[in-house]
Amino acid sequence: MEHYHMNLTLKVWRQKNNKAKGSFETYKVKEISSEMSFLEMFDVLNEQLILEGKSPIAFDHDCREGICGMCSMHINGQVHGPWAQNTTCQLHMRAFKDGDTIVVEPWRSKAFPIVKDLMVNRSAFDRIIEAGGYISVNTGNAVDANAIPIDKKKADDAFMAAACIGCGACVATCINGSAMLFVGAKISQLALLPQGGPERESRALNMVAQMDKEGFGNCTNTYACEAQCPKGISVANIARMNKEYIGAGFATEEN
Amino acid sequence: MGATGLFLITFLIVHAGINSMIFFNDGGETFNHWGHFMGSNFIIRTMEIGLMLFLLLHIVEGLLLWRQNKIARPVKYAVTRTDGKTKWYSKSMGLLGTLILIFLIMHFYHFWIPSRFGGMANIQPLAEITLGQEYNNQPVHNLYKEMQNVFSGNLIVIIFYVLGCISLCWHLMHGFQSAFQTFGVNHKRYTPIIKAVGVLYSVGISLLFASMPVAFYFGWVN
Structure with a gap:
């Protein structure tokens, strides 16, 4: 499979805690490898945010091999992103193209209250x-x-x-x-x-x-x-x- | 929803069956005969009360579902994307149901209220139109004539009825198979059959209903 790099615009839901009012923040990430997983791309973004002195984005993850059920994220209007029968950790960046804008939201349900950012209980x-x-x-x-x-x-x-x-x-x-x-x-x-x-x-x-x-x-x-x-x-x-x-x-x- | 829905589905078969008597094209003789039977038979009239209650219950259940499901997701997604497999009509049952309700209000105004409570000037006793049938000398509504009056002149009414039938068709496309799933019937062999019968039923019954105002308008039956 062809390996390529991409620059992306991310619109990510940020919310301090369950009571706070959340909103979308826009971030740019550069030189993302098509072989990265979606969560690895978020790791890159979070390191970038830490270096800038900003608060990293909270998101759930654990095994990162598609079996634990911890990762979530509503990516461009679909749970776990665009691939069928796939978890977010197993979604790879080759699903996206250079210059794409990706909207990432937490899961929306009254029974799953937001803990922080993309993390729900x-x-x-x-x-x-x-x-x-x-x-x-x-x-x-x-x-x-x-x-x-x-x-x-x-x-x-x-x-x-x-x-x-x-x-x-x-x-x-x-x-x-x-x-x-x-x-x-x-x-x-x-x-x-x-x-x-x-x-x-x-x-x-x-x-x-x-x-x-x-x-x-x-x-x-x-x-x-x-x-x-x-x-x-x-x-x-x-x-x-x-x-x-x-x-x-x-x-x-x-x- | 499933139980009341299935009851309403069986009602539609009877309704469409008796209405199809207009296609005998005998000036409404057969249709009025059965119309009178439905209107005067004690068992049918009792069932009619049940039908109204079930219709009301179906609406109330729908409203409750709508309300509870709205509460279950207080904050909506900014972006949603269809998965390509979920049917739009399955997700639009509330909207389709509302359209059918609006249609039903018009439909009741045209037929059910006049035939139940009288008061319409052009309702005549059966004897007067010499259909050759009398029932204890009681005046009988000429439902056939009502259909002619409602459908023969006004194109807007015809369009309204056809749109009502289209809404009904999509509503049934989901409702028929969905009712079986609700009652726990999901079988490798039988579910595809249920789905196929559901499509045939939905399209068939809606086409049949829609053909009636159209037939009157174009004078195919008179």
């Missing part, structure tokens, strides 16, 4: 998991891996749902700010497997209740989440969650 997802995204098993000796027979297709579907890294791109891209793809994936990965069976009803009811409590929007089946998910999580998981939820409503007497 995604603890709402943790609280949804705490509400039921687990199985209650007393630990003991490891059981034989083949002790419980599992249908191969279901194991595969559960695995694909479990590929969700909880980054929140689904919420950020949804016109309604709905978290149904995340919750659908987390309910599905357990509902499809025998171990998830005993608590399936209370799990569906409690996780959906927590999701609503956090202030996420409602799903109107536009499927933008699936199109933008870095892990390609299918909206079939949302349907499965709906089925679990409706079933649970009839199956349980309380909750």
Whole structure:
């Protein structure tokens, strides 16, 4: 692949803290390599800002290899930038041309309050998991891996749902700010497997209740989440969650 | 939304089916026969109350969704870009619904209110137009004549109705398949079939409805 350098104009959302009023700041970066990742380009910009005596831009990142779900950023109108099934850390600067203007915003959701600049607080997802995204098993000796027979297709579907890294791109891209793809994936990965069976009803009811409590929007089946998910999580998981939820409503007497 | 939507979808089949009787081109005899049945049958009249409640519920649900989803994103993005896969009509259901509501107000004014509450000068008893049918000597609204009156002269009304049908078509294109997803039906084999049936239904029923005012205007039925 051809290696080139580029000069870019960046419009980045700056906001001191959750209460402050934010605004866009314009920055110029020069001689950016096409082989850099998007976050490396931000590292260059931040070093530049530090040298100028300005405050560096706060943004979330951790593994930088596309598996942790920490990086976010709404880049030129798309979560995780222009590449399909890709995280921001895996977005490379060859996606851009010399002279481009790139607008970078934090993820916008009432349930994801801004901490600073491009950093948002995604603890709402943790609280949804705490509400039921687990199985209650007393630990003991490891059981034989083949002790419980599992249908191969279901194991595969559960695995694909479990590929969700909880980054929140689904919420950020949804016109309604709905978290149904995340919750659908987390309910599905357990509902499809025998171990998830005993608590399936209370799990569906409690996780959906927590999701609503956090202030996420409602799903109107536009499927933008699936199109933008870095892990390609299918909206079939949302349907499965709906089925679990409706079933649970009839199956349980309380909750 | 899904439950009320599916109910309204089944209603449209009945509505379009009975209205299609105008295409017998028998001066409205068959159409009026069934129109009278719908207007006088106890079960249908009871269902009509349900229909109105479901329509109202559908609107209220839509408004609640709109409000809650607005609150869920207090600060909008400065730049948004479509992913090329998300359908514009899926994202515009509120707008399309509002257009349909505006259409419905006009539509009710034209047909539903006159036929339910009378008061329109050109409504005549069936006997007077000699359709050969009487129902206990009770005066019956001539709905067919109402259609003729509304649709034969005014081009603006025709355009209004056709635009209403176009809004309905896009609204149904999303609504039909979306209702199944809401009830947890998303299947490798059946979902493509549901989507195809949804498109056929949406386009078919909208074309059928739109053809009625057009047919009256151009005198294809009289």
